[in-house]
Structures are given as C-alpha cells and as structure tokens.
Amino acid sequence: MSTQNIAAPRSPHLSHRKRRFNIEKWGWIYMRASGVLLVVLVFGHLFYNLIFPGKVSILDWAFVAGKLADPIWIVWDLLLLWLALIHGSNGMRTLINDYAHGRFRTLLLWALGATTVVLLVLGTLVLTTFDPCIGGTDNAEFAAICAAAQ
Template sequence: MSTMDLAAPRSPLAAPRRKGPNLEKWGWIYMRVSGVLLVFLIFGHLFFNLFLGDGIKGIDWGFVAGKLANPWWQWWDVVMLWLALIHGANGMRTIVNDYVTHSGTRRVLVWALWLAAGFLIVLGTLVVFAFDPCNGVTTDSVFWEQCQNLPAPRL
C-alpha cells in the first residue's frame, strides 16, 4: 500500500477576533430565549382571548378596550410586541447577512430592518399605553354611557 499525501483542506482565512462583545453569539442566544418566551406569551394570549369567555364572538371593541385598560395586559402585549419584532428583525438580519453579498447593500438592508423594527416598536408601544377608547365619542354614540363611567386616560 502506498501512502498518499492529502492536500490541506481549503478554508477561508479567519478574520482576527474583534474586541468587545460577540454580537452574533448574543443574537443567537436572544433568538432561542425570545422564541421560548414568545411561545408562552402567544399561547397565553390565545388562551385568554379565545378559550376563556365567549371565544371569538366575544372579541370586539369593548373587549379590546377593557383589556388595554388593564396594566397587566398592557405589559403582556408590549413584551410580546417587543420580543416578536426584535426576534423577527434579527431573523431577517441573519437572512440578509447570509444571502446578500454586496457589503453596501447588506448594510443598507440591515439598517432599514432595524429602523422599521424600531419604528413599529415605538408606534405599537404608544398604541398600547396611550389607547383611549373614548377618544372621539359623542353623545349620539352607543359608547357614550360607558365612556362617562371610565376614569380619565393616563398618558
């Protein structure tokens, strides 16, 4: 038997280790932790909204207004919103990094992803905490009597 020399496998040159936090590692960990939390939050959201009470027939403007008047549900929805948007933006960032080869295009797309996620987080948080079901209700509305008994909204 003759021995055959094998050439060294081709491997890309490894970039030198940067100083500071390993953002890819922390992004990977975030995806796993937020995924588990989101499963709990989403199934809890569905359970309380659909299985308790009247089910899908019970979800209307009054149900949402009552739910968003409760601080517990406000924070539940905001945590779910923040985790889902950051989770989704981080997943899209990973896809962009994997498939976009031009560094300038990649940078623009990643910035656009984070700007869109940040805008939606701010907008969604404002909707949850500044929601006023009686805004614009007049005396001829079916909600007039209900709105007279509600406390003033907190901003």
C-alpha cells in the same frame, strides 16, 4: 533541526486582539430565550382572547378596551410586541448577512433597523397611550362607561 514550542492558539500571551462584543453569540442566545418566552406569551394571548370568552364574536372594541384598561395586559402585550419584533428582526438580520453582500447588505440592514425602531415606537405608543373613549361607539353599555368616566 531545532524543535520549537508552538503556543496554543488561545494562550494568554497571544491575545493581541481585544475581546469584542460578539453579536452573533448574543443573537443566538436571544433567539432561544425569546422563543421560549414568545411561546408562553402567544398561547396566553390566544387563550385569553379566543378560549376564555367562549366565542370569537365577543371580540369587539369594548373587549379590547377592557383588556387594555388592565396594566397587566399592557405589559403582557408590550412584552409580546418587543420580543416578537426583535426576534423577527434578528432572524432577518441573519438572512441578510447570509445572502446579501456589499452596499446592498448595508442598505438592507439599515432599512431593517429603521423599520424595527419605527414599529417598536408606534406599537409602544399605541399600547401605552390607548384611550378607548376617544371617538364614538355603537355599544350603549360602553358609551355609558365612557360618559361616566369623563
């Protein structure tokens, strides 16, 4: 009876498979990192919109227009949009992979990807091309600002 040496499963000479991009590993890392960032972004957003003004009734078109006139808040909201949408889509992708099979799984993944891309594009366009002076407003002070800006 001969004794054969069995190589360890991860020995370099057994690496006949090429290393591929591991989407599950990076998806897991993304969920943790984006979750931490989203907590900061969401609570900053809530603080600025609900606590900082002192009362909720101050939130109107002029408040949003003033907020989106500041590039810092545009970047803040863009980060919030992108991180939240991709975070949610990654979670849905995991659920689809766990519970759907065959062609239905493929259809759901494509629908999820298309929906995510459309929402990211539309949200980004709204945040980056926002012009508060289009259309009328009931706020006389805001209307005067728009008239002076033109």
